Amino acid sequence: MKFAEPTDGQKLSFLLEKAASREAELWRSYVPKKPANQDTDISPAQRDEAVRWLTDVHLRLKLYPETLCLAISILDRFLSTIKARPKYLRCIAITCFFLAAKTSEEDERIPALRELISSSACGCTPSEVLRMERIVLDKLSWNLHAATALDFLHIFHAMVFSCKAASLGVLSGLNRSQHLALLTQELLHCLSHNALLQERGSMLALALVTLQLENLCPDWLALAADLLRKVQIDSFKLIGCRELVARCLSTHTASLPPNxxxxxxxxxxxxxxxxxxxxxxxxxxxxxxxxxxxxxxxxxxxxxxxxxxxxxxxxxxxxxxxxxxxxxxxxxxxxxxxxxxxxxxx
Known part of the structure; x- marks a missing residue:
């Protein structure tokens, strides 16, 4: 018996369902608290500074955006399970970045550990990073394949463009890849703000996509309702997340990278x-x-x-x-x- 291949809509629905299942299994809300002692607790501002530092390292090495998003996800999951001192934060952050690179990048693109330490100026030795790597893996049960906000952003963006490809291209003046590149920049900017740490990656990605739809499509509400139904997100929670994202993006200007x-x-x-x-x-x-x-x-x-x-x-x-x-x-x-x-x- 010959089975017909699934359509693009069926493939995207399957990917969305799979990503939502992984998120429900591994996601844990990381709520950084104001430290009682600056020497023993990592503050929200220090976490954001570490994420921005990882962003600079990522830009310097020219790796995939998936690598940076996975590194931030690993970092937040790890910090939600342990209590670490601020002096170890850079060692933890560069270790999470190294694990993400080995997970997302091709073998020839994975930076050597000594090269990564030298280019990032993290102040760690290779042996310290390797020891921290084992600690992170043990705390996360060796499960690094979490569904990140970028995974959901790709799926939602593909769903929207499958319905409104022509109108979105004309209204935004950008092609599909350029539009996704700008959304990715906005997402990375949001990930460096601890005010959005309580939001799931699916919620954050959907808030970004619907904010773009509101500016480009008159019938954006129908598309947003369809996406809400597929991912099973409460509309009141989405409204609150959209307000936080809009406030976060008010100080950000996204631009296409120079070519x-x-x-x-x-x-x-x-x-x-x-x-x-x-x-x-x-x-x-x-x-x-x-x-x-x-x-x-x-x-x-x-x-x-x-x-x-x-x-x-x-x-x-x-x-x-x-x-x-x-x-x-x-x-x-x-x-x-x-x-x-x-x-x-x-």
Whole structure:
């Protein structure tokens, strides 16, 4: 019997149900309290400072946003189960980041521990991070695959765009990936505020999406009600979360990351009268006297190399082996491809 493949809506509903199940299993509200003693308790402001510091480390290493969101999730779950001193906070934070990188990144993108310690300037030794890593894993029962707010944001965003792709693109002036990038920046900004720690990741993501829908779609309320029904969130709780998120985003300005563009500008030839021509001096060929044992072999391959030179225009009209004017020399040879020039905006 041949089964039909599920539609995109069915796939998204399945992913949402799976993420909600993982969140219900692992999520625990972390409510930081004002410390009675600054030397023995981590304050809410210190937690937010650690998250912003992890954000800077993440930007420096250019890792996935999923890695940062998972690191913050691991950090908050760990701090909700133990009582740690502020002097250990950076060691805990960089350990959570290291665990998240090993969970979310490809193997070749995972930073080495010494490189991570050096680039982050966390002040820890590798042995201290490894010991803290074992403590974090034991406290979290070796279960790091929690559903983060970014997971829900991706699902909700895909659901909305599957219904309103054309209208959202026209109204926002952004394509799908650009719109999601701005929402991700807003989410990361919200995660660094302890006022939102009592909200589940699904609630936080839905609040961000519905705030965007309110600004872009006249019929946003119907879409929000459909998402509420699918994720089974109380509408009164969503209203309260939206107010907190709007207050948090009032001091934040999201912008698309800069995208460096390189344009190939071919070097001018002497036949172009409009542009000055600066030829590259021909490379000096390396001439070695062949040994007696290689004379016969050299005669057999001369024609082969001559054909390669003609193919890449490396012979001068006079039959020499120098580089063609207008191309850059590489290790005594030449390349027919001009160098890429960065775009300069005046």
């Amino acid at each position: 460096t563009v390189y344009v190939c500008h071919p070097l001018q030839t002497p036949h172009d009268p409009c542009m000055p021509f600066h030829p590259v001096p021909p490379a000096l060929p390396l001439r070695r006297k062949p040994s007696a044992k290689r004379k016969v072999e050299q005669m057999d391959v001369d024609e082969y190399f001559d054909g390669i030179k003609r193919l890449y225009n490396e012979e001068e009209p006079g039959g020499g082996g120098g580089a063609t004017p207008g191309f850059q020399s590489i290790e005594g040879g030449s390349t027919p491809c001009p160098a890429l020039q960065p775009v300069t905006v005046s």
